[in-house]
Amino acid sequence: xxxxxxxxxxxxxxxxxxxxxxxxxxxxxxxxxxxxxxxxxxxxxxxxxxxxxxxxxxxxxxxxxxxxxxxxxxxxxxxxxxxxxxxxxxxxxxxxxxxxxxxxxxxxxxxxxxxxxxxxxxxxxxxxxxxxxxxxxxxxxxxxxxxxxxxxxxxxxxxxxxxxxxxxxxxxxxxxxxxxxxxxxxxxxxxxxxxxxxxxxxxxxxxxxxxxxxxxxxxxxxxxxxxxxxxxxxxxxxxxxxxxxxxxxx
Numbered sequence: 001x002x003x004x005x006x007x008x009x010x011x012x013x014x015x016x017x018x019x020x021x022x023x024x025x026x027x028x029x030x031x032x033x034x035x036x037x038x039x040x041x042x043x044x045x046x047x048x049x050x051x052x053x054x055x056x057x058x059x060x061x062x063x064x065x066x067x068x069x070x071x072x073x074x075x076x077x078x079x080x081x082x083x084x085x086x087x088x089x090x091x092x093x094x095x096x097x098x099x100x101x102x103x104x105x106x107x108x109x110x111x112x113x114x115x116x117x118x119x120x121x122x123x124x125x126x127x128x129x130x131x132x133x134x135x136x137x138x139x140x141x142x143x144x145x146x147x148x149x150x151x152x153x154x155x156x157x158x159x160x161x162x163x164x165x166x167x168x169x170x171x172x173x174x175x176x177x178x179x180x181x182x183x184x185x186x187x188x189x190x191x192x193x194x195x196x197x198x199x200x201x202x203x204x205x206x207x208x209x210x211x212x213x214x215x216x217x218x219x220x221x222x223x224x225x226x227x228x229x230x231x232x233x234x235x236x237x238x239x240x241x242x243x244x245x246x247x248x249x250x
Contacts, residue, residue: 015061023038023063031112034078035066046122048075051066052133072245095163131217131220139160149243153240184214
């Protein structure tokens with residue numbers, strides 16, 4: 001099986017049945033599904049965070065993550081760039097991902113998101129991406145989109161090479177905003193802070209933090225019934241939130 005997730009990663013996880021999402025589902029231009037969560041204390045926030053999901057769509061805890069970011073004062077918006085399709089059950093995930101390239105697909109989705117957020121009065125936009133989503137926000141930031149900062153949890157930046165036959169290092173050198181990467185133990189070692197790719201992020205003023213006890217996918221689909229996973233999920237957000245608020249204040 002060809003996959004963007006390394007061996008021993010957390011598998012596909014269904015949404016928790018004991019959580020009721022606080023946001024709403026809709027679509028942009030009758031084409032791009034979005035999930036939007038607004039801060040209860042401020043229905044017209046000036047800062048937004050784009051939550052970019054994994055190859056498993058809106059499964060796992062992603063809606064709850066959006067709701068948590070809204071509670072911090074952000075307009076949280078999560079697109080489904082794969083239009084309801086997911087990697088779940090796919091024999092060759094990388095080939096499937098390659099059918100959603102930046103040009104002609106994901107770029108247009110980001111354009112729709114930025115236009116929508118602007119129409120709502122948002123003036124500052126940041127992003128947090130998980131797995132595929134970290135490739136997507138890295139790509140957006142490298143293409144000149146006005147992201148104040150990016151966070152990537154268990155990032156699959158390698159899709160730039162494996163799915164789209166382009167240079168990962170060149171992609172990261174073009175990123176025009178501060179970046180925080182949260183790495184699992186089985187993520188690409190080149191992304192470590194002293195690795196070929198991680199050193200690019202650090203050299204540009206970003207940060208790389210390694211979670212030695214975690215495997216790929218823990219932030220969004222790891223079993224938080226496991227105390228170690230719960231600890232490092234909370235630690236991940238304790239790092240991500242100050243980073244977002246520093247560079248993209250609410």
